[in-house]
Amino acid sequence: MIVQLNSSTLYLICGGIIAFVALVCVVFMVRAFRAGIAIGMDRAKLVRALTSSVTFSILPSVGILLGVIALSGSLGTPWPWLRLSVIGALHYETQVAQAAAEQVGLSSLNVQEMTPAAFSTIALLMSICIMWGMILSFFFNKAYLKKLQGKQAAPIAESTQDTATSDGAAGETGKKEKGPGFGDSAMTAMFIGLVSAYIGSYIGSFVSGEEFLTFRGDLTPIIVAAVSALVMAGFTYLSEKKHMVWLESFSIAGSMLVGMLAAIFLR
Amino acid sequence: MKNAYLENYDKTTHRIGRAVSALTLILLVGAPFVIGSYLGALPDLGAVARGFLSVGLIWTISSVVEFLVYTPMLGAGGGYLAFITGNLINMKIPCAMNAREIAGTKSGTPENEIISTLSIAASSLTTIVILAAGVLLLVPLQPILQSQTLQPAFANVVPALFGAMGYQYFRKNIRLACVPLITMSILFILVPALISQTSIMIIPSGALTIALAYVIYRRQHG
Structure with a gap:
């Protein structure tokens, strides 16, 4: 077979x-x-x-x-x-x-x-x-995004319309003056919630994963996440303070690689 | 001029997105029938229906939630592509957020739509190329990738990813991040059965963080 x-x-x-x-x-x-x-x-x-x-x-x-x-x-x-x-x-x-x-x-x-x-x-x-994600995208992506944009960016839409006949740069300035809508903060917040859920699950798994409140679960994911975060801090320092902006493209991949290597040495 | 161009771009994105979503769906659902007729046995639709009732319903609900939560993050082009190519939580979403961070674009803007589409397309192509190369080189690669020494590294791709991204996001929003992180940790410590449901637990965690962000936003903007 x-x-x-x-x-x-x-x-x-x-x-x-x-x-x-x-x-x-x-x-x-x-x-x-x-x-x-x-x-x-x-x-x-x-x-x-x-x-x-x-x-x-x-x-x-x-x-x-x-x-x-x-x-x-x-x-x-x-x-x-x-x-x-x-x-x-x-x-x-x-x-x-x-x-x-x-x-x-x-x-x-x-x-x-x-x-x-x-x-x-x-x-x-x-x-x-x-297959449902694709089906929902097929039917509702357009309407859903339109609805969201209408809600969060009403003032932005107005400012863009005002400058529709002028050049693009003026439209950009118009947006900046109004300040970003809550949509942007909401996306960042959702992502923070997502990462928190995962890191929380590693902590929960270590503390109660084996047996309730015994701290005998797997510590590896926590250490890997911590090492990866530390390396990321190093990359951020280099790109922001030492102006090595080109490093940004490789910072996540590099941090992950070191974090994953740490997992090998932990065993 | 710019607005007319973007309007046209957006319209075509939806048109192409819908067409390729439908076509991919037909190909994916059709493939088991084509393979089945080649192997000499078509799928047992009764077993498919039973299987769908036992496992499919959960995935249907999670797909609806994924669509509602991630479409605003991905935009139109990125959304269609991400739902065609999959691996959202462990790759596409963090990838698009990272590209957005690097490009400094704000959600809901045309610039963000473009960056997100570029990011998801590049990410999907990378996966396709790596998987194709991996399948081609499966025989020589298998012992290396499955070696006992490397197993812990590959078992920890997701913690490594969220450690790095966590630093990036938490350091700019430390006050906001503390609450969901502590709440979720306590919840998982007290109810360890939820650990296997982490992908669902993203929803209450995200909702809590968005609610907090809203309070902060209202305070800052009067």
Whole structure:
């Protein structure tokens, strides 16, 4: 069965879909870059946003590759490759694949019991369970963003309209004078809430993870996060105080790498 | 002139975004049927329905929440792309926030829309290239990536990511960050069962932080 699941036909089907999504990314990237230039954004700023995003994504992507390897033992390589390249999520795939395997009567997700019917059913369930983000985007992205912009930026919209006939720089000044709306603070706050939930879970896991209030849980994630934060502080110091601005593009990736190395030495 | 250009850009973004979302959806749902007919057995729709009721409903709810929370962060182009390419919490959202921080753009502005789209597209392409290279080199890479020595490093990608990003955001908003961090830590210490539900716990944590930010915002802006 695993030979069939790793056949060139499956590579072709999955690779074709991935190539399509890659093309979509290129189209969006080129359009956004051109639009940035057209509205007078600094080319260097756009390039830095690009390079920082690439360096930022390398390490998590290697982590995702491990997910492909983990699933390839039972589902072959092409399908997990597709799943984790397109709308997949590392924490999602294994869980759903496992649950799907149980639904089709396998004792667990393993290649010995895998049949063609089991595989196609598991594959369909994996696709269906996670498709809602795309469906919601299809129907509501435009209306939702319009509603939000209308709410948070009423004064900004007015100022932009006032300067619609003058040049772009005047519009920018108009915005700055009004001050940023709450939308921006809300996004920052949401992200702080997100990071707090994760770091809180590491602390909770250490204190009560093994047994309630025994401080015998895994300390590694806390140390890794702390090391990574310290290295980030070093990068920030260098880029802000020593004016090594170019470091910004690599600071997150560099901090993560040192943090992850710390995990190796802790064992 | 600039406004007309942006309006047109926005309209086309939605048009392309919708078209590719629909097409990707058809390809993804269609693929198991095509693969099934190649292997000689189509999916068992009854088992799919049962499986969906047991695990899918939770993911449906979490998808709705993800859409509502992350779309404003990602904007139009970034939103369509991120929901097509996935891995939102562990990569796309922090990546877009980082690019936004570097470019110094504010949410809801056209500049932010452009930076966010660039960031998500670059991030998605990076993942696609690394996964493709990894799959090509799977045989020689497998022993290295799965070596016991490197396991702790890859098991801690997310703590390393949130440590670095935490520093970046907490240092500028230390007063705001203390409350959710302490509250969430205490909550997870007292109810350790919630640790496995961290992705859901982002919602109350985020709501609490937004409420606090609103109080601070109102105080600063009269």
